[in-house]
Amino acid sequence: MSPPAAADLGPCVYCPRLCRNVCPVAVGTGRESASPTAMATQVWLYLEGRTELKLALAAAALCVECGACEAICEVQQPLAHLLGDFRRALSPTGPQPLAQVEGEGALVAVEVDERRWAEALAARLGKPVARLRTEDHLGHDATGQPAWPAHLARLKAALRGRTAVVSEHRSLAVLTAAGVEAAHLLDQLGWSGAGVVHQPCAGPRLPGAPPALALACCGSRAALPSAHPDLAVQLAEDCGRRLYDERPSPEGPICSPDSTCARALREAGWTVEDPLSALLGGAEPPAPP
Amino acid sequence: MAIGYRGAMGDASLPCSTDRLELDALRRDLWPRQTLAMARGELPPAPAEVVWPRDAGEVRAALDRAQATGRAVVPYGAGSGVCGAASGREGALVIDLKRMNRVLELDAEARTVRVQPGLLGQHLEDWLARRGLMCGHSPSSIACSTVGGYAAARSAGQFSSRYGVFDDMLLAANLEAPSGTVRAGAWTPRGQEDLLPVLCGSEGALGVFSELLIRVVPLPERRWLRGYAFPNLVSAWTAMRGLLQAGLWPSVIRLYDPLDTRLNRSTRPPGPAATGRSLLSRMHALARRTPGLGAHLTDLPLAMPGLLNAVFGTLGSEVALILGFEGPEALVAAQVELAAPILEAARDLGPGPGERWFQHRHSVSYKLAPVFLGGGFADTMEVAATWSRLEGLHDAVRAAIGRHGLVMAHFSHAYPEGCSIYFSFAGKGELATYDALWQDALQAAAEAGGTVTHHHGVGPLKARAAAAEAGAAVRVWREIKGQVDPDGRMNPGRLFPDDQPEAPGPPPPDPDLGPVFAVDETSLLAEVDPAAPPSQVEAALRSRGLALRLRPDRALGPWLVAQRREALDSWECPVFAVQARFQDGASARIGPAPRSAAGPDLRRALLRRARAELVQVPVRRVDPDRPALLVQADPAAGDPRELRPAWRTPDQWAFEPDQRAIVEALGLSLTPASSRRAHGPRRSPTAPRERE
Numbered sequence: 001m002s003p004p005a006a007a008d009l010g011p012c013v014y015c016p017r018l019c020r021n022v023c024p025v026a027v028g029t030g031r032e033s034a035s036p037t038a039m040a041t042q043v044w045l046y047l048e049g050r051t052e053l054k055l056a057l058a059a060a061a062l063c064v065e066c067g068a069c070e071a072i073c074e075v076q077q078p079l080a081h082l083l084g085d086f087r088r089a090l091s092p093t094g095p096q097p098l099a100q101v102e103g104e105g106a107l108v109a110v111e112v113d114e115r116r117w118a119e120a121l122a123a124r125l126g127k128p129v130a131r132l133r134t135e136d137h138l139g140h141d142a143t144g145q146p147a148w149p150a151h152l153a154r155l156k157a158a159l160r161g162r163t164a165v166v167s168e169h170r171s172l173a174v175l176t177a178a179g180v181e182a183a184h185l186l187d188q189l190g191w192s193g194a195g196v197v198h199q200p201c202a203g204p205r206l207p208g209a210p211p212a213l214a215l216a217c218c219g220s221r222a223a224l225p226s227a228h229p230d231l232a233v234q235l236a237e238d239c240g241r242r243l244y245d246e247r248p249s250p251e252g253p254i255c256s257p258d259s260t261c262a263r264a265l266r267e268a269g270w271t272v273e274d275p276l277s278a279l280l281g282g283a284e285p286p287a288p289p
Numbered sequence: 290m291a292i293g294y295r296g297a298m299g300d301a302s303l304p305c306s307t308d309r310l311e312l313d314a315l316r317r318d319l320w321p322r323q324t325l326a327m328a329r330g331e332l333p334p335a336p337a338e339v340v341w342p343r344d345a346g347e348v349r350a351a352l353d354r355a356q357a358t359g360r361a362v363v364p365y366g367a368g369s370g371v372c373g374a375a376s377g378r379e380g381a382l383v384i385d386l387k388r389m390n391r392v393l394e395l396d397a398e399a400r401t402v403r404v405q406p407g408l409l410g411q412h413l414e415d416w417l418a419r420r421g422l423m424c425g426h427s428p429s430s431i432a433c434s435t436v437g438g439y440a441a442a443r444s445a446g447q448f449s450s451r452y453g454v455f456d457d458m459l460l461a462a463n464l465e466a467p468s469g470t471v472r473a474g475a476w477t478p479r480g481q482e483d484l485l486p487v488l489c490g491s492e493g494a495l496g497v498f499s500e501l502l503i504r505v506v507p508l509p510e511r512r513w514l515r516g517y518a519f520p521n522l523v524s525a526w527t528a529m530r531g532l533l534q535a536g537l538w539p540s541v542i543r544l545y546d547p548l549d550t551r552l553n554r555s556t557r558p559p560g561p562a563a564t565g566r567s568l569l570s571r572m573h574a575l576a577r578r579t580p581g582l583g584a585h586l587t588d589l590p591l592a593m594p595g596l597l598n599a600v601f602g603t604l605g606s607e608v609a610l611i612l613g614f615e616g617p618e619a620l621v622a623a624q625v626e627l628a629a630p631i632l633e634a635a636r637d638l639g640p641g642p643g644e645r646w647f648q649h650r651h652s653v654s655y656k657l658a659p660v661f662l663g664g665g666f667a668d669t670m671e672v673a674a675t676w677s678r679l680e681g682l683h684d685a686v687r688a689a690i691g692r693h694g695l696v697m698a699h700f701s702h703a704y705p706e707g708c709s710i711y712f713s714f715a716g717k718g719e720l721a722t723y724d725a726l727w728q729d730a731l732q733a734a735a736e737a738g739g740t741v742t743h744h745h746g747v748g749p750l751k752a753r754a755a756a757a758e759a760g761a762a763v764r765v766w767r768e769i770k771g772q773v774d775p776d777g778r779m780n781p782g783r784l785f786p787d788d789q790p791e792a793p794g795p796p797p798p799d800p801d802l803g804p805v806f807a808v809d810e811t812s813l814l815a816e817v818d819p820a821a822p823p824s825q826v827e828a829a830l831r832s833r834g835l836a837l838r839l840r841p842d843r844a845l846g847p848w849l850v851a852q853r854r855e856a857l858d859s860w861e862c863p864v865f866a867v868q869a870r871f872q873d874g875a876s877a878r879i880g881p882a883p884r885s886a887a888g889p890d891l892r893r894a895l896l897r898r899a900r901a902e903l904v905q906v907p908v909r910r911v912d913p914d915r916p917a918l919l920v921q922a923d924p925a926a927g928d929p930r931e932l933r934p935a936w937r938t939p940d941q942w943a944f945e946p947d948q949r950a951i952v953e954a955l956g957l958s959l960t961p962a963s964s965r966r967a968h969g970p971r972r973s974p975t976a977p978r979e980r981e
């Protein structure tokens with residue numbers, strides 16, 4: 001895959017920062033460098049040969065690729081894609097090799113961290129549930145890499161005839177791209193988050209839930225946690241504060257349908273409900289590895 | 290990577306960075322000259338360090354750090370300023386305020402909201418809208434600018450005719466300055482001078498706003514918008530003035546010049562929406578579709594602006610006006626009825642143009658990028674003057690810009706006394722052309738008696754022009770700056786340059802003419818003796834069929850000094866030009882327009898520090914045979930802050946005789962009018978509340 005051309009970023013470089021108000025990273029961190037225009041400008045400067053790759057990659061890694069800027073941009077700039085493509089083209093890490101599906105059953109629990117929940121789901125549903133472990137959300141951040149189409153084909157073959165159950169939205173996006181039948185854990189549990197619901201970036205809205213807060217990114221997506229760990233924490237703090245302030249009642253919980261987001265928010269000190277924790281008996285998840 | 294250091298105040302760790310990624314982003318604000326330079330391969334300097342305070346204590350810690358390290362300080366909101374005021378300064382400490390983005394307190398009854406300065410305008414309006422309220426401040430940059438920036442650069446929004454400019458909404462502020470905290474407006478400590486007018490427009494050169502108290506209003510029950518076509522600009526100006534001087538408060542009153550009218554297809558019958566695309570962006574699109582034509586399409590007109598402006602000048606004179614009223618349903622209906630006869634000369638275009646404008650009112654900002662991408666530059670200049678000077682100002686500035694670039698204009702912030710003109714222009718992308726254009730345009734505006742900026746502020750772009758406009762009144766600024774920022778650490782040299790010679794002021798007014806020295810009947814403004822008793826002023830005005838609009842209870846000079854913004858519960862402009870003489874004989878006359886952003890509002894501070902010779906105040910036409918309509922105060926009919934009677938007491942409201950439709954629509958009952966009452970009570974709730 002090739003990086004975008006400098007001219008592709010031109011509209012954002014000369015834009016008066018018109019989408020900064022919807023960018024969760026710009027708003028959550030409050031940093032000028034995290035405004036979509038500043039990210040685009042730094043990458044543009046590199047593509048014009050006027051700055052270093054290190055800076056351009058650091059700028060592109062600020063983007064969590066939520067697509068909020070694209071959604072409101074009146075000139076239809078695909079900024080999330082441009083920044084993502086740039087990052088992936090110049091710091092390629094392909095998808096990690098797929099693990100084997102373990103166990104029997106028409107349902108496969110996609111386990112993205114050390115929490116093992118296939119058995120708990122099987123007990124809840126009264127039928128066998130297999131598991132598929134992944135440490136990179138089924139290769140979510142390798143979208144567009146040369147290995148990507150073959151990776152999707154392998155995934156499809158591995159899960160043929162089964163339904164993948166996910167507890168977060170990144171692997172759901174990959175499964176959808178691969179054309180694999182997939183369901184969210186919250187549907188399996190009939191879980192409906194009451195209170196204020198964290199809207200995972202680019203994730204589907206929880207059905208029937210109260211209005212979610214669009215501007216709240218927990219900082220756990222794309223390259224942000226690895227490239228800017230301090231900012232990821234700050235985003236989670238800010239996100240939790242916004243959600244907390246917007247609770248419809250003082251007792252109302254903060255809910256997240258995405259277990260990865262919920263974990264990031266918990267690590268920032270917020271009490272958050274999510275379907276996976278509910279399945280695991282409400283127990284706080286173990287500390288990250 | 291961000292690091293933290295211990296703040297000088299307490300032990301809080303103040304987030305800060307010297308990382309290049311962070312500093313690079315702070316090189317530029319949205320001054321088009323810098324954008325143009327960047328396109329040409331130059332970047333403005335980067336600062337040395339950035340801090341992200343979360344509260345006033347951390348702002349103080351940052352100022353202490355600047356003191357300790359000897360750095361200049363640049364407060365940075367969202368960097369949407371278009372004059373370079375927040376742009377990169379070598380070796381400076383930038384205080385980026387966007388982490389101070391919290392709404393602190395809403396007082397729904399008093400209708401005020403207390404906020405931190407780094408909150409984006411759009412986020413504040415979203416937050417208030419969820420509670421049925423709004424500020425009504427809607428600049429085109431609402432998505433990309435902060436409330437602190439609005440105060441610091443004296444911003445104006447698209448609904449300013451009804452809700453006022455940001456100055457009018459700001460009731461109190463705290464400013465962290467090198468010498469300490471300045472509490473201003475409603476928070477001014479008893480016995481101290483209220484510095485709020487001087488803090489507004491200080492562009493980071495006095496200190497850092499850390500908290501603001503802003504007026505809010507209910508979301509409008511009804512929003513009415515309609516388009517009208519007029520045969521030419523002059524007839525449209527007459528109608529605009531007529532509407533505003535009839536005591537109506539339109540939320541939108543926007544007039545487009547013939548070229549802008551054509552480009553927006555505003556006078557055509559409804560068809561596919563014209564989404565506000567500029568001439569240049571259309572050319573750009575055409576150029577992309579037609580490779581052979583290529584860049585010439587954008588290059589050519591910019592290379593021959595004089596010719597193109599002349600060609601456009603022959604396209605016809607028809608102009609489009611968009612008019613809007615909003616608020617309680619009955620009030621809107623009554624205002625629409627009252628406006629009808631004033632709009633008789635116009636062709637009614639129906640609701641389409643107004644609704645289209647409303648839907649796409651922020652889209653205009655997307656027009657800029659295509660021009661820069663096409664190798665040119667685009668910029669805007671917003672000047673203002675009283676109605677009597679408006680045409681001269683328009684012609685002079687248009688001609689000056691037209692020598693260098695393609696120019697069109699609209700008129701969007703209108704008041705009973707005058708109006709602003711917003712020129713949009715584009716030129717071929719050379720810095721020398723850009724600079725020559727601005728120099729000519731600023732000079733033309735000053736010579737035509739307008740303010741050089743209505744709401745974009747000063748920055749390095751207009752620093753000299755603004756200082757010339759202030760004349761000797763700059764001394765007042767320097768005195769206050771010396772007290773608040775004694776080492777000159779705050780955004781140095783960008784507002785009023787230190788090396789500019791003082792322009793000579795006007796001679797004193799002829800005492801034989803007093804107490805009313807001159808009347809501008811077109812703009813409904815009277816120049817009066819600030820020391821004369823109001824009864825004498827009223828008598829002199831009455832003989833000309835006029836009366837004062839506000840109702841002072843003592844001579845206008847001291848009354849205006851004591852005037853406090855929070856005492857006016859809906860916005861009104863109590864004073865226009867002010868002339869005063871310093872002890873050494875130098876004089877200054879400031880206030881050439883109903884509203885200005887040419888630095889802080891120095892008028893009240895000038896009246897306190899120099900001998901006032903003349904104040905220009907708003908007047909209204911009175912007819913002894915048609916007394917004001919006095920009605921029983923009736924909160925059930927609506928909140929008087931929305932209904933805006935000409936004046937009111939706790940148990941009576943007074944409307945102008947021409948406002949009968951409003952009285953009837955609201956079902957208010959008239960009280961028997963007495964001639965004394967018809968001119969209003971001597972003391973009213975809009976008289977100043979004194980705390981000084």
Ligand SMILES: Cc1cc2nc3c(=O)[nH]c(=O)nc-3n(C[C@H](O)[C@H](O)[C@H](O)COP(=O)(O)OP(=O)(O)OC[C@H]3O[C@@H](n4cnc5c(N)ncnc54)[C@H](O)[C@@H]3O)c2cc1C
Pocket residue numbers: 016318319363364365366367368369370371374375386406407427428429430433434435436437438439440441442443444445446447491492493494496497498499654744745746780
């Ligand atoms: C596309 C576009 C459209 C625009 N439309 C409008 C419009 O309709 N109406 C209008 O009025 N303006 C408009 N502007 C101009 C701009 O948005 C205003 O000047 C706005 O007030 C700047 O706010 P900011 O937060 O971006 O301030 P900045 O640009 O960051 O700063 C402006 C000045 O204020 C100072 N400052 C900022 N915050 C503080 C603080 N907390 N304390 C002390 N000083 C501070 C800075 O040092 C600088 O001197 C527009 C700009 C653009 C790019």
Ligand code: SF4
Pocket residue numbers: 011012013015016017018019020036037069070072073074075076077078079
């Ligand atoms: S995505 Fe659109 S709105 Fe955002 S910076 Fe780019 S051009 Fe501007």
Ligand code: SF4
Pocket residue numbers: 022023024025026035036039062063064065066067068069070079080
């Ligand atoms: S995709 Fe999301 S995080 Fe990335 S620039 Fe756009 S709004 Fe910001």
